[in-house]
Amino acid sequence: MKTNYGKLGQESMNSLKDTLERAADVQLQLLAELMCRNCETVYGKKYGFGEIRTAGEFQKKVPLSVYGNYADYILRMIAGEERVLTEEPAVYYCISSGTTGDAKYLPLTETDLKIQYTYAYGVLFGMVKEYYRDLPEEEVFGKIFQIGEFAKTYMENGTMNGIRSGCVYQWLDRDGKFDAGDYCVPKEVLFPDTLEDLLYVKVRFALAEGELRAIHGVFINRAAGVMDYIWRNWEMLLRDMEHGSVDECVGLSPRWREYVERKLPPNPLRAAQLRLLSHETLRENMIKKIWPKVRYVLAIGGKSFAHYTKKMKEYAGDIPIHPYAYAASEGIFGIAEKMDQPDRYILFPEAGFFEFLPLNEGQVEENRPLFMWEISTGERYELVFTNHSGLYRYCMGDVIEVIGWYGQAPIVQFCYRKNQVINIAGEKSNQEQLAEAIKRFAFCMRCEVMGYCVQEDMSDLLPRYQFYLECTDINSSGAEDILDDCLCRVNYEYQGCRKMNEIGKVRISYLRAGSFECYEEHLAKSGKQMGQHKQACILDTAEKKQFFAAQENSYRKIREIPKDHVS
Structure with missing residues (x-):
């Protein structure tokens, strides 16, 4: 699958802007569809989904929930039972450690993944295209250094599983037809069959790629850590590049050592080119020095990652950082409002049905969660979320603040987790x-x-x-x-x-x-x-x-x- 990033980005941006302008109607239609679609499930029958006609009835009939309310249902799904939480089967299980360290399994349907592909994957390319509107697409999009891990792992029943950030990539390659030609590493490195730290391998391939256009990560601390790794191990990496070897100090299994030596033969020309860069002054604007054609970095940063955001800006220089998305294992809730503006996320209406529990009990009678069209700028709320994959009125524990609006959809800032x-x-x-x-x-x-x-x-x-x-x-x-x-x-x-x-x-x-x-x-x-x-x-x-x-x-x-x- 070779992706036309310009086309995907434009179509995704058009869809996003359309739904943001009529967010209230989209939310109500989405809730009605979820109730109708899942009324014959075990959970839907228990709470009378088939009788729910309004958002108010939804709040009265369906209780607020946390993961413990779903654990037994999810085990039944993993064991093979159908129509438990959703009419649509789960095609992926997100593994989340949770706040206690105990593993949680959260089902994802294909509908959820398609929405994530459009809004949390496609839209970012639209924003990059808008940022570089005066440049031809071939100068904006190209090879990507993806630093995330997408090891292909499965539940005992054969359903894919892993972390949320890897689900779209595994889903795109569910039939083995994902074309990894857009990435600076081969497909077997992008999708390893076992989980192992392949940072050295990815860095070696990335340094060999002089035409790199983007660096993709999830959280900025990880992205900055990769840049730190390159800076700290600069001489060793260039020496290995020059000789086509793998230094003894690198913690790789024999299999991957042999792989690197086979796939990356001696490259003295590129090593000599990079050696012209002084290590003493390399750290400032390092990305542009190593890869002059990089157009953006993708990573969630901002106030919660202040030290790493500052460090990454030092490495990136004037290269814009796309703050990606506001997300958790339970869902992708929002997309960054703009390039280079962290802590501002637009909640997109098709993500799921949103409710907002006021932190100030005097804001509404009986402390009822508010709907998207009822909340106010400057107020803080706990996020309550109903997704496409079987979570209903799920209390996220996230405290967010409404800091603006895009059409009828709120722009929010993540403040903190209540249980943290x-x-x-x-x-x-x-x-x-x-x-x-x-x-x-x-x-x-x-x-x-x-x-x-x-x-x-x-x-x-x-x-x-x-x-x-x-x-x-x-x-x-x-x-x-x-x-x-x-x-x-x-x-x-x-x-x-x-x-x-x-x-x-x-x-x-x-x-x-x-x-x-x-x-x-x-x-x-x-x-x-x-x-x-x-x-x-x-x-x-x-x-x-x-x-x-x-x-x-x-x-x-x-x-x-x-x-x-x-x-």
């Missing part, structure tokens, strides 16, 4: 507040925080927050007082708890350089797919806590070695 909070005495510090506190702390300390995470510490007389920080050029004197003050300023409940002596002053443990990169390597080695990995923030599992405690202890041991024992 650290809470010792009712203060409920969320991710947004923690990120703002760290930002203020870095400014006050005149340092850069490369990464941070936090957990509750119950080991002392007063419970407190335990922060793990990976910093540059920090003078630790007074740092805990400053961070504690920053937390008080961003969270008045925390400030009150401190004044009432219900919470002790924060404790900071400093991590050695590269600790968060080590965590990503740890996840990859344990078999986790990295395409959707976000930086650890709140340590909510024993595994996460043990890992970062070990990083701290290792750093402490290094610092405590007497100077006369250092060679």
Whole structure:
């Protein structure tokens, strides 16, 4: 399948703009279709889908739900039972770790995948085309460096499974006819038959491709990590390119080592070309230096990924970054409003049926979730979502803020996840507040925080927050007082708890350089797919806590070695 990106992008953009102008009607029609289509399913019969005629009746008859309400139904589907949650069969199961670390399986229908293909895949090419409207398409679209993982994996019943970001690609290749000619790696690298860290392999192919036009990722921390990898291993990569070899330090299986040496013979000409770039000045605008024809980078960044967004902009220079989509395993909810504008996502009406639970109980009687046509700019809501694949009135736990409108559809900013909070005495510090506190702390300390995470510490007389920080050029004197003050300023409940002596002053443990990169390597080695990995923030599992405690202890041991024992 060779894709005409200009045509796909234009058609997808036209469809999006049409639905945004009549979002309310599209939403009501979609709800009616879902109720009618699924009225004979096990779930539909239980809640009387066949009798539902209005959005109000839908809210009265169908309860709000979470994953636990579906787990047994999904197991029945996996076992082969039909018409359980949807009339349409599942063709893919998204695997999500969830907030507790337990695996969740979320079904996807073909209808859902077609909508994702149009709006979360096709529209981005339309936006790129509009951004470069004065250039011919052949100068805009070309070879893509896809850094995501699309290993082909299956449920026991033969249905495809994997992470959400890989589902469209696996679905497009369901009959084996996907043409990977648009990518800088061969198809067997794009779709490996087993899950293995192939970053080195992808980078080698990407560096060999001088005509690269785009870099695609999911989250910007992963994209920036790939650029870091290239910068750190520059000499080794060029040496391997020149000789057609694979360095001994590269952690590849014998099979993939042999593959790289066979597929990438010595290329001294390209290696010499890249060696003209000074490594000392390579980091700034690195992408354009290595690949002069790259037109855009695709990666979700913004406020929640402030450090990595800044780092990626350093690598990208004036190359625009497309912030991609607002999405989760449960659905693709929105598409970035524009190129190079993070944290602004248009909720597209065909994604599913949206409801918005007010955070302020006084906003509506009985705290009833509002519909798309009832919400207001400047207000925050918890997202409630009904998708095409069997989730009905599903409480996402995402808090979003309406910051504008495109036609009749809201433009939203993701704020934080309700269940991702650290809470010792009712203060409920969320991710947004923690990120703002760290930002203020870095400014006050005149340092850069490369990464941070936090957990509750119950080991002392007063419970407190335990922060793990990976910093540059920090003078630790007074740092805990400053961070504690920053937390008080961003969270008045925390400030009150401190004044009432219900919470002790924060404790900071400093991590050695590269600790968060080590965590990503740890996840990859344990078999986790990295395409959707976000930086650890709140340590909510024993595994996460043990890992970062070990990083701290290792750093402490290094610092405590007497100077006369250092060679």
